[in-house]
Amino acid sequence: MKKTGLNILFIIALSVGILSCDTDDTCRKSRTVLLGMNFYLDSINSKTNQLVVQNLAIDSLWIKGEGLDKYFYSKESKNSVKLPLNSFAQESKYMMRFNETIDTVLIKHQNFTEFLSLECGYIRTHKIDTVISTNNFIDSISINQENVGTIYVENIQIHHNK
Amino acid sequence: MGLLSSIHAQEEVKPIKKTVEKSDTVKVKVWQGFFVEFDVAPLIESALINKYAYTYQGNLMINLSNRFFPMIEMGYAGADKTNINEISFKTSGMFQKIGIDFRLLKPHPSATIKHNFVLGGLRFGMSNFNYSINNALIEDPYWGGSEIINENSIPSTKYWFEFVAGTRVSLYKNIYLGWNVRNKRLLNKTKEGEISPWYVPGYGLGKSPIWGFSYTVGYKF
Numbered sequence: 001m002k003k004t005g006l007n008i009l010f011i012i013a014l015s016v017g018i019l020s021c022d023t024d025d026t027c028r029k030s031r032t033v034l035l036g037m038n039f040y041l042d043s044i045n046s047k048t049n050q051l052v053v054q055n056l057a058i059d060s061l062w063i064k065g066e067g068l069d070k071y072f073y074s075k076e077s078k079n080s081v082k083l084p085l086n087s088f089a090q091e092s093k094y095m096m097r098f099n100e101t102i103d104t105v106l107i108k109h110q111n112f113t114e115f116l117s118l119e120c121g122y123i124r125t126h127k128i129d130t131v132i133s134t135n136n137f138i139d140s141i142s143i144n145q146e147n148v149g150t151i152y153v154e155n156i157q158i159h160h161n162k
Numbered sequence: 163m164g165l166l167s168s169i170h171a172q173e174e175v176k177p178i179k180k181t182v183e184k185s186d187t188v189k190v191k192v193w194q195g196f197f198v199e200f201d202v203a204p205l206i207e208s209a210l211i212n213k214y215a216y217t218y219q220g221n222l223m224i225n226l227s228n229r230f231f232p233m234i235e236m237g238y239a240g241a242d243k244t245n246i247n248e249i250s251f252k253t254s255g256m257f258q259k260i261g262i263d264f265r266l267l268k269p270h271p272s273a274t275i276k277h278n279f280v281l282g283g284l285r286f287g288m289s290n291f292n293y294s295i296n297n298a299l300i301e302d303p304y305w306g307g308s309e310i311i312n313e314n315s316i317p318s319t320k321y322w323f324e325f326v327a328g329t330r331v332s333l334y335k336n337i338y339l340g341w342n343v344r345n346k347r348l349l350n351k352t353k354e355g356e357i358s359p360w361y362v363p364g365y366g367l368g369k370s371p372i373w374g375f376s377y378t379v380g381y382k383f
Binding site: 068086089 | 247251295299303304354357360
């Protein structure tokens with residue numbers, strides 16, 4: 001191989017070497033762990049007499065953690081919400097106001113510490129054990145996916161009967 | 163008589179032919195010596211670019227027939243890094259690599275220096291080490307509460323492959339300079355959420371694949 005060819009190869013290799021040394025402190029992974037909750041309207045089709053399940057949009061939704069002052073959702077129109085579970089307790093209790101009707105939802109869960117990277121640090125993920133609620137607006141509640149992580153999934157379904 | 167003399171002539175020619183064949187064959191001894199090398203690229207990198215990491219690496223490379231170059235690379239490396247979130251990482255440990263380089267280009271017959279090599283090869287690396295991650299803060303911005311996680315002396319063993327391409331050039335008599343570029347790939351990857359080292363001694367940043375560069379100064383024995 002000619003000297004010029006080797007020189008070009010050397011410069012390319014040196015550049016690759018310098019670029020490979022680059023360390024970036026920026027966290028590029030999601031650190032947000034939120035529970036996904038969707039609302040459904042259950043009704044019976046009078047003609048077929050079969051159960052019909054539809055997405056339900058709440059006109060005025062208020063949600064806050066019990067014992068806290070700060071609302072996570074405040075007078076918002078939503079058919080689904082994303083809620084944070086308590087990272088340092090085994091249960092999270094929410095006060096949920098659907099228009100004018102108030103319900104309390106208690107979610108019992110386990111917490112897990114997960115390492116993302118040196119740049120991102122650690123996060124707490126959760127596994128839902130049980131969900132209990134009052135039944136003023138809510139008619140039934142079910143766990144669709146028990147694991148709560150950084151990827152959004154529908155964890156809980158809240159059903160309201162027509 | 164004429165027939166007899168022609169047979170004699172044939173018998174006499176045969177040994178001459180054999181001697182000609184022998185003189186045309188260039189026999190290269192299998193054992194061509196060995197190189198002892200030191201990698202200076204990490205020293206430059208530590209001084210100028212990544213002051214958090216250091217590597218001291220020595221190589222032993224055997225030259226077989228000027229074509230095959232089995233080698234052992236050994237060293238000691240470590241890192242001490244605190245990121246912008248004040249999370250600190252510390253590690254140090256020995257590493258070993260074993261592999262072989264192959265001569266990729268035959269020297270030109272008219273070349274005056276025949277012992278310059280363009281090489282390509284493979285390495286298999288291993289490092290057994292401990293590492294620490296300290297001052298990692300977990301906060302719950304909505305419900306409140308925080309915790310600082312300190313994990314010390316976490317044992318780890320990492321294995322990896324390296325694809326290597328580079329050169330060895332005779333600088334003066336038996337002193338050789340060499341450089342190579344390396345594509346490194348970790349063999350044991352960590353599962354999502356599992357704690358893993360940010361830096362692996364002998365490999366570099368704990369991502370896969372990564373690129374690396376070596377610049378060696380060596381002596382041929």
